[in-house]
Amino acid sequence: MEKTLVLIKPGGVARNLIGVISQRIESRGLSITAMKLINAERSTVEKHYAEHASRPFFGEVCDYLTSGPVLAMVVSGTNAVKAIRATMGATNPLDASPGTIRGDFALSIEDNLVHSSADLEAAQNEIALWFPEGIVKN
Ligand code: CMP
Numbered sequence: 001m002e003k004t005l006v007l008i009k010p011g012g013v014a015r016n017l018i019g020v021i022s023q024r025i026e027s028r029g030l031s032i033t034a035m036k037l038i039n040a041e042r043s044t045v046e047k048h049y050a051e052h053a054s055r056p057f058f059g060e061v062c063d064y065l066t067s068g069p070v071l072a073m074v075v076s077g078t079n080a081v082k083a084i085r086a087t088m089g090a091t092n093p094l095d096a097s098p099g100t101i102r103g104d105f106a107l108s109i110e111d112n113l114v115h116s117s118a119d120l121e122a123a124q125n126e127i128a129l130w131f132p133e134g135i136v137k138n
Pocket of ligand 1: 052057061091109110111112114115116
């Protein structure tokens with residue numbers, strides 16, 4: 001059993017894709033064990049993307065993730081970290097296969113709809129960052 005962090009980014013929330021994306025996650029056999037719609041603090045987003053701090057797009061991704069509400073969730077299940085990344089598809093939607101969330105609903109890397117933790121260590125850190133209050137269900 002693994003836990004991972006998923007974000008539906010402001011573009012996905014604005015396009016009313018919360019239901020569609022959550023349904024795909026649950027249909028895969030994974031469970032949503034925490035969920036909240038929030039206006040993310042800039043400091044949270046900068047910590048979240050700290051590994052990209054030296055990249056040219058750092059400012060833009062932080063602007064984007066604070067541009068509107070974000071749906072944060074914890075997803076739990078067998079091999080959840082890798083399974084959810086496969087369900088989302090490649091980071092650049094132009095490389096994402098049809099049938100994945102990005103392959104079906106996104107067109108650009110700047111607005112790739114969703115984020116999920118890269119590995120177990122990142123998942124632990126990101127869940128602690130986005131859910132400092134803890135989660136209800138394990
Ligand atoms: P995400 O999985 O949230 O992690 C970093 C994000 O930066 C990535 O998805 C993209 O949405 C965004 N991004 C914007 N430009 C680039 C780029 N050139 N390369 C990688 N990621 C980018």
